[in-house]
Amino acid sequence: MEENKEYNILLYYCYAKIENAEAYREEHHLFCVENNIRGRIIISDEGLNGTVSGLKDDCEKYMAFIQGDPRFAKTEFKIDKHDKHAFTKIHVRYKPEIVHSSLRHLDPNVRTGKHLEPEEFKALKDQEDVVILDVRSNYEHELGHFKNALTLDIDNFRDFPEKVKELEHLKNKKVLTYCTGGIKCEKASAFLLEQGFEDVYQLHGGIIKYGMEAGGEDFEGKCYVFDNRIAVDVNKVNPSVVSKCHVCGTPSDRMVNCANSTCNIHVAICEDCGWELEGACSPECKEHPEKRPYDGTGYYQKNTNGYNPYKGLYRESNKETKTVHEPATNS
Known part of the structure; x- marks a missing residue:
């Protein structure tokens, strides 16, 4: 509720x-x-x-x-x-x-693509001279993407600049970039402008805001998110499933990380295959010694490498600087 x-x-x-x-x-x-x-x-x-x-x-x-x-x-x-x-x-x-972009020289506060609010993006996206460009990684856009969007074969956003070379023929188009929350588009659209694209836009607030304010219409599939939900619904108007189970090929938008920590790929795996392979993406990964226990979610807390949230933290008290001591039990 x-x-x-x-x-x-x-x-x-x-x-x-x-x-x-x-x-x-x-x-x-x-x-x-x-x-x-x-x-x-x-x-x-x-x-x-x-x-x-x-x-x-x-x-x-x-x-x-x-x-x-x-x-x-x-x-x-x-x-x-x-x-x-x-x-x-x-x-x-x-x-x-x-956000790791390999574009440190670009400052979105100086120059970036024109921001489109969700309803503005919705009104513009289907026009004939428009290209909708997904600037996210493969595992994200394979789970969900805008209808008719151009997706790039990249495993990480830092690969985006190299892929722009393949888009030269689109310089006379309106290019509408989008990502999960908007942050990648700030640098992506700025880079497109630097490379000679003249009519560049970005979906302000990304897919998440579009779902909240414009109903998510024409976003096909689910949106990958970087918390323990893994994937969220966006489209309340005309939802669909576009991803397939990595194991059996049936339609599935149930996104998991492979239970084998040395593999850890982000893929869609249906409920049945998830339990059969204990969260692994293949029989080989199921038998791997580094396979993590599977609880049905496919989400695993990252290795914190002994990270202590209290280490190095200080507070001012009575004009004296005191160390904040970690609790006796620190999970």
Whole structure:
């Protein structure tokens, strides 16, 4: 029941210059720990990128914390209701980019594709001189994509620049880019402009916002998400299933990670094959010594490598800096 969904899942990003980003990572992480926010957050010199979960009130505090900082006041949150945390832990990492793109020289605050709100995207997408370009990876667009979208054979977004060479014949078209939440399109559309494409757009807020505000019409299949839900419904108007079970080939939008941790591919596997192969993508992976226990979800918590969420965190108290000690039991 909707009224029982006391948790929120937040998806957001913000391109903004952060001086001493590693120190801000510490401050940001402490806030999350103290307010029971869980998820994955990247802090970079170029901005923030996160997917987090928490009780509704805690998420309200978290959004106020971010938007209360003048650097991030423009941050827009995609908010989804849920019945529990979508993550088991909190990780706030410093990385060179907020999305690995190999396009560090591009600043979306300087130049990027024109932002289209969901209803604007919906009105424009079927016009004759328009190309809808999916800038996500193979495992994402194989699970779901817009009707008639052009997809690229890439395993990671950092491969996008090389693939643009194949799109030269589309320079006279309106190019509408889209991704999960909008962050990849900021750099992708900026790169297209740099390469001589003149009429470039991006779906503001990505697939997730399109589903929330425009009903998800003509998005075929499900949308891959980076939390323990793995895949979510988007289309409330004309839904369909476009992906097939990796094992038996029957239509299936049940996305899993292979239980063999050395394989770990993201593929659709139907319920029956999932249990028969114990979450593995093949008989070989089922017998592999690194196969993880399968609980029917196909989601596995990433190896944290001894990561301690309290390490290095400090708070000011009575004008003295005190270390925040980790609890006696730290899961």
